[in-house]
Amino acid sequence: MAPEAPQKMKKAKATPKTVADFTILPLTLPALPGLPESHGDAKHYMYIKPNEQNIATADDERSLFIANVPIDASESNIRALFQEQLGGAMVERVEFDGPVPALPLHKRWKGDRPTKEDMGGAEEKRGKKRKRTEDAAVIAEGVVEDADSALPKLWKSEVRRSGSGAVVVFVDKKSARGALKEVQKAVKDGSKTITWKTGDGVGVERYKAHTHLTYPAPSSLQASINAYLSQFNALESLRNKLRKTSRSVPDEDGFVTVTRGGRAGPARIEDAEKKKAELEERRKNNGVKDNFYRFQNREKRKEAEGLLKRRFEDDRRRVDEMRGRRGAVRPET
Incomplete structure (x- = not known):
């Protein structure tokens, strides 16, 4: 049997330089220990592309959108990429997609509101209905953790999802245009190698640090627990105060909120009756009048005309x- 002729190796297709509105920038990843030499020039x-959003903002003209950022991308290595290898454009900030793991949203609980002095008197101008709504939210909401x-x-450290994006905001419009021109020039030339600087906390070191952080010091845990309980006690005192007020004063509709805490300080009957009378008067004044719509005015005019005709007949x-x-009237002759 005759030996088979060796198959010819197919030439690798050239990497496209653009896709739709995007310019494709190849990055050379640094070699990692433990990988074979064939992976030394991984790309x-x-x-x-220029950042374009459905709802335009003031930063669109001085920002670029990047898709498929490396998983270890951070503001520092994105800033270094443009400043050291792509023309020295100055980056103001970088906005990434959600990291892995997702960061918790910390905010102060609603009982920690600014005082009247800080608000500049705006607290007094706030309507009663809005204030009552916020108070109800304070009663219903639990403790929201903060830092x-x-x-x-x-x-x-955090990493990025595969294929995630980022918006790079530059200091001005000129810097953004210059950075995009440098990217297009590097892609068109092809001889310049753009090297990616690996961020901190990747590979085995990331999981070593995770194992160490899984067992925090007792003092750190105790400080976190003390802060949580202090916030809980302060918020619980505020809730009790709001509950007492809600079961002692009728709302704008004349109803008394039923809350826990006993029957101490019930609302007076005359206050509830007064609120009910005010509500009925407001409904009467705000009701739809007989001459509110145009067809009502036409019908009224028709009725008036018909009444005049009937009276005339x-x-x-x-x-x-x-x-x-x-009898018949006879004229005199």
Whole structure:
């Protein structure tokens, strides 16, 4: 049997330089220990274009949108990429998609509101209905953790999802245009190698740090628990105060809110009756009038015209009857 002829190796297709509105920027990833030499020049491709949103903002003209950022991308290495290898454009900030793991949303609980002095008197101008709505939210909401009462972090740094994007905002419009021109020039030339600087906390070191952070110091845990309980006690005192007020004063509709805490300080009957009378008067004044719509005015005019016609016919009929009783009028000769 004759030996088979060796198959010819197919030439690798050239990497496209653009896709739709995106410019494809190849990045050379640094070699990692433990990988074979064939992986020493691994490439990562970022897709860059001017930032265009459905709802325009003031920063659109001085920002670029990047798709498929590396998983270890951070503001520092994105800033270094443009400043050191792409013309030295100055980056103001970088806005990424959601990281992994997702960061918790910390905010102060609603009982920690600014005082009247801080608000500049705006608290007094707020309507009663809005204030009552916020008070009800305070009663219903539990303690929302902040940076002090949250548990210690378990990951030293965050990573990006595969294929996630970022918006790079430059200091001015000129810097954004210059950075895009440098990207297009580097892609068109092809001889310049753009090297990606790996961020901190990737690979084995990331999981070593995670294992260490999984067992925080007792003092750190105790401080977090103390802060949480302090916030809970302060918020519970505020809730009790609001409950007492809600079961002692009727609302704008004349109803008394039923809350826990016993029957101490019930609302007075005369206050509830007064609120009920005010509500009925307001409904009466704000109700739909008879002449509110145009068709109501037309119908009223038609009714008035019909009434006048009927009265005219009645008067003419009575005049005819009177003439018939008196007889025909004969002119004198």
